[in-house]
Amino acid sequence: MGFYVSFGTVLLLLAVTAPVSLSFGFFGAMAARARFAPLSWLGKGYIAIVRGVPDIAFFLFFVIALDQGIEYLLHSVRCPDWTDPIRQGSDFVVCDSAKMPLNSSPQWIHEVYGFSLAVLTFAIVFGAFAGNVLFGAMNSVPRGQIETAEAYGMTHRQAFWRILVPQMWIYALPGLSNLWMVLIKATPLLFLLGVEDIVYWARELGASKTARFTDYPHGDWRMWYFLALLIFYLAFTKVSEVVLERITKKLSHGQATVGGEAQRKAA
Amino acid sequence: MSCWQTLQDYAFRSLGYGERLLPRNDFTLCEQFVLIGSGMIWNVYFGVLAVITGFFFANLLAVAKLSGNRWARKPAEWFIFIFRGSPLFIQFFFAYFLFLNLKSVSPIFDPFSAAWLGALIVLFLNTAAYSGEIFHGALLSIPRGDMEAADAYGFSGWKKFRKITWPTMMRLAWPAYTNEAIFLFHATTLVYFSGFPAWRQQGDALYYARYFADKTFNPFIPYPILAFYFILLTLVIIKVFGLVNTYLNRHLPQANRRKIRLRPNLIR
Numbered sequence: 274m275g276f277y278v279s280f281g282t283v284l285l286l287l288a289v290t291a292p293v294s295l296s297f298g299f300f301g302a303m304a305a306r307a308r309f310a311p312l313s314w315l316g317k318g319y320i321a322i323v324r325g326v327p328d329i330a331f332f333l334f335f336v337i338a339l340d341q342g343i344e345y346l347l348h349s350v351r352c353p354d355w356t357d358p359i360r361q362g363s364d365f366v367v368c369d370s371a372k373m374p375l376n377s378s379p380q381w382i383h384e385v386y387g388f389s390l391a392v393l394t395f396a397i398v399f400g401a402f403a404g405n406v407l408f409g410a411m412n413s414v415p416r417g418q419i420e421t422a423e424a425y426g427m428t429h430r431q432a433f434w435r436i437l438v439p440q441m442w443i444y445a446l447p448g449l450s451n452l453w454m455v456l457i458k459a460t461p462l463l464f465l466l467g468v469e470d471i472v473y474w475a476r477e478l479g480a481s482k483t484a485r486f487t488d489y490p491h492g493d494w495r496m497w498y499f500l501a502l503l504i505f506y507l508a509f510t511k512v513s514e515v516v517l518e519r520i521t522k523k524l525s526h527g528q529a530t531v532g533g534e535a536q537r538k539a540a
Numbered sequence: 541m542s543c544w545q546t547l548q549d550y551a552f553r554s555l556g557y558g559e560r561l562l563p564r565n566d567f568t569l570c571e572q573f574v575l576i577g578s579g580m581i582w583n584v585y586f587g588v589l590a591v592i593t594g595f596f597f598a599n600l601l602a603v604a605k606l607s608g609n610r611w612a613r614k615p616a617e618w619f620i621f622i623f624r625g626s627p628l629f630i631q632f633f634f635a636y637f638l639f640l641n642l643k644s645v646s647p648i649f650d651p652f653s654a655a656w657l658g659a660l661i662v663l664f665l666n667t668a669a670y671s672g673e674i675f676h677g678a679l680l681s682i683p684r685g686d687m688e689a690a691d692a693y694g695f696s697g698w699k700k701f702r703k704i705t706w707p708t709m710m711r712l713a714w715p716a717y718t719n720e721a722i723f724l725f726h727a728t729t730l731v732y733f734s735g736f737p738a739w740r741q742q743g744d745a746l747y748y749a750r751y752f753a754d755k756t757f758n759p760f761i762p763y764p765i766l767a768f769y770f771i772l773l774t775l776v777i778i779k780v781f782g783l784v785n786t787y788l789n790r791h792l793p794q795a796n797r798r799k800i801r802l803r804p805n806l807i808r
Contacts (some may be wrong), residue, residue, distance in 0.1 A: 333750060334763040341757075458627040496637035503626050503634055510625035 280505070282388070284458045290395045290456065295449075297400025302407035320404045331461055335394040399456055406448030410441040443524045443533075450517040457509055460504075543570040554578040555744050560752065562741055569761070572752050576765050578775070579745035585656075586663055586744075587725040594667035594724075601672030602709075606679050616672070623669030628727055632734030635662045655736035663731075667724045671717055678713035679705070711788045717782040722774050745769060752800075 304316025414437055422432035525533040549559035550573055594657050604616035623631070639652040652658045682705065690704040729746040732738045738747050745766055752762040 311764040333746075333753065334759045337753065337757075337759040341759075415739050458629075461627045461629040496634065499630060499634035499637055501620075502630050506630060507622060 286388070286395070287456065289392050290399065291453070293392065293396040294399035297405050298394050298403025298405075298407050301400060302411060303405030304412060305404065310370035312372060316404070316408075320401050320408065323461050332394055332398070335397065336390055339390055339393060378467060395456075395459070399419045399452065399459075402452050402455075403449065406445050406452060407441065409448065412439060414440045424521075440528070443521075443528050446517075446521055446524055450513075450521075452511060453517070454510060457506065457513065543568075543574075546570050546574050550574045551578055552581075554581050554744070554748075556740060558674060560740075564755075567752060568755060572673075572762055572765055575748045575752075575767060576745050576762065579743055579748040580659050580707065580769050582655075582731075582742075582744035583728045586660055586728040586731060586775070587721075589660055590663035590667050590728075591721050591724060593664050593672060596665070597668035598671035598675055602675035602679055602703055605672065605676045620669045620673050620676075623666050624673060628666055629730055629734055631662055631666060632730060632736065634737055635659075635714065636734060653736075654739065657730055659731040659736050663724065666727075668722065670720050670723075671713075674713050674716045674720060678709045678716075681712055681747055682708045691739060707788070714781070718778065718785070721781060722777050725773060725777060725801060726770065 301316050301319050304312050305320060307313045307316065363493060418436055418440060419432055422436040427435065522536075525536060527537075546568070547570075552558055553562070553575060555578075562575070564692065601616045601620060604612040605620065607613050635658060636653065639649055639658050642649040642652055652661070688703060690700050695704060696727055729744060732743045732747040738744075741751075743751075749762040749766040753759045756762075
């Protein structure tokens with residue numbers, strides 16, 4: 274049963290992470306474009322640092338770092354009269370009421386907490402990637418469009434929201450669809466973050482079962498479970514490819530790009 | 541214990557030489573640096589061998605994918621689709637358990653379930669698929685004029701491919717291929733995370749970094765060390781591939797040479 278639910282977990286993660294990281298990326302790109310220098314450094318720094326660090330190390334690092342950060346903040350708020358140092362040798366000690374989640378809370382809260390940490394980590398990492406794509410896309414909207422907007426007397430803000438943002442998507446789409454493919458393929462890493470996802474269940478259920486522990490004894494089936502996962506991902510990739518192709522077609526409509534031009538000629 | 545002593549004890553720990561026990565408490569910065577660096581030996585081993593062997597197979601795949609013969613084209617297309625369409629992580633798991641099952645069929649397969657061979661095969665196939673796609677794209681974007689010029693000079697068949705098509709393809713594909721190589725080196729960290737066990741605690745850099753992070757509950761030291769090593773490794777790769785790039789473009793005027801633009805990627 275858990276095996277089937279875990280497919281839902283993966284899909285839910287994708288559904289939640291995609292918009293969240295897109296908005297992270299949007300803010301990152303907006304900050305990087307800002308005319309106020311420190312804000313632009315912040316945006317560019319965020320994009321550069323996250324992109325530069327090797328892959329899964331980031332995931333491993335962020336989950337613990339976020340967890341400890343949250344606990345540390347709660348600790349400073351809830352237990353101000355705690356005198357012992359927090360790092361005691363190799364232990365990280367906070368007072369009981371600052372434990373996240375609380376020791377007393379039911380199992381599902383622990384799971385939800387773990388899941389949201391995972392989503393946040395994914396969003397931070399993929400937000401940087403999306404930010405880079407959107408930043409490039411904003412810069413590739415033809416300069417003339419903005420100049421026209423300014424000639425019509427639009428303010429900087431109006432030109433950004435009414436002219437730049439609607440037009441940038443077609444330029445961002447190739448990068449974003451690539452990112453979506455990468456995101457799909459990153460989901461098995463949930464397993465590393467301690468969420469009971471499909472990899473976890475494939476290992477658990479596939480392992481040798483003897484008649485003593487279960488009603489359905491079988492040998493080592495993990496190979497077949499992982500084959501099923503492989504096929505699941507392949508199918509998912511294929512479906513995404515088809516859908517993204519449709520979106521591209523739709524977005525190129527009426528754009529001054531090669532794709533849009535081809536559509537105009539065909540019509 | 542001095543740092544020099546630590547270096548002697550642990551510099552080749554990942555290969556099984558030196559001190560057998562990993563440090564258990566009072567971890568010094570030096571120990572972390574040396575052990576994680578020792579693990580990098582495996583990352584370099586996997587990366588270098590997979591890139592070199594994968595390169596040849598990728599060329600074959602790219603040509604096969606472009607060929608008019610469907611018996612050559614279809615298998616290449618499927619191969620590339622399967623390895624690019626599924627997560628490397630799952631591929632590792634699947635391969636490991638596949639080799640485990642094969643082990644009971646014949647003892648020939650014994651070494652395959654060990655990381656040094658089994659994981660190398662997966663990485664080899666994986667990078668071949670990714671680079672094959674890059675080379676295929678490059679083949680498609682060879683300027684038509686080059687081909688026409690080759691025809692005009694009377695080149696044909698193998699000679700045309702060897703003298704004109706292939707060098708041009710390499711030139712076009714090289715910047716993307718550099719990124720693929722960097723990406724592959726980063727992907728080597730997945731090996732000991734999937735099914736493949738670290739025999740006698742001889743793991744790669746991430747294995748040791750995680751060991752320290754687990755023991756100390758402090759991710760802020762081992763992971764930045766790991767990142768440091770990887771940035772160093774990436775710089776070396778860029779340097780080496782940059783040299784090849786200059787060699788490939790040696791006939792062009794200096795200013796026209798295409799610079800390699802670094803585009804690090806995430807998880808495959």
